[in-house]
Amino acid sequence: xxxxxxxxxxxxxxxxxxxxxxxxxxxxxxxxxxxxxxxxxxxxxxxxxxxxxxxxxxxxxxxxxxxxxxxxxxxxxxxxxxxxxxxxxxxxxxxxxxxxxxxxxxxxxxxxxxxxxxxxxxxxxxxxxxxxxxxxxxxxxxxxxxxxxxxxxxxxxxx
Numbered sequence: 796x797x798x799x800x801x802x803x804x805x806x807x808x809x810x811x812x813x814x815x816x817x818x819x820x821x822x823x824x825x826x827x828x829x830x831x832x833x834x835x836x837x838x839x840x841x842x843x844x845x846x847x848x849x850x851x852x853x854x855x856x857x858x859x860x861x862x863x864x865x866x867x868x869x870x871x872x873x874x875x876x877x878x879x880x881x882x883x884x885x886x887x888x889x890x891x892x893x894x895x896x897x898x899x900x901x902x903x904x905x906x907x908x909x910x911x912x913x914x915x916x917x918x919x920x921x922x923x924x925x926x927x928x929x930x931x932x933x934x935x936x937x938x939x940x941x942x943x944x945x946x947x948x949x950x951x952x953x954x
């Protein structure tokens with residue numbers, strides 16, 4: 796067994812394997828490899844310290860106290876309240892947005908007014924009678940007559 800394989804198995808090994816008292820492949824490797832043996836000894840001493848600390852805490856305190864400490868240790872971190880923004884900071888953020896919205900509404904209103912004027916002129920042009928009424932249109936085609944500012948000129952579009 797290589798050291799890499801043994802290191803992977805050391806964290807899951809039984810205390811008897813770590814103490815080199817069993818005949819498992821990991822215990823056999825620990826007997827022959829000094830660095831792995833030192834790591835196993837550190838794991839055993841850590842387990843013993845944890846066990847002694849737990850037994851010391853349990854013997855000194857009641858079960859309710861221990862349960863409360865465990866719950867407090869597992870409790871999520873408290874939520875930090877968000878700082879309230881000042882009215883000035885909020886206003887500085889809203890004013891540019893409001894100005895942009897007002898600009899868009901103004902431009903749109905002006906465009907609608909120009910469109911209405913243009914539509915009125917088109918309607919007036921189509922409503923006015925034209926002097927050119929005698930246009931021969933080939934079968935299957937259509938024609939449109941446009942009146943210009945000059946009363947003597949009309950445009951005929953055959954499509």
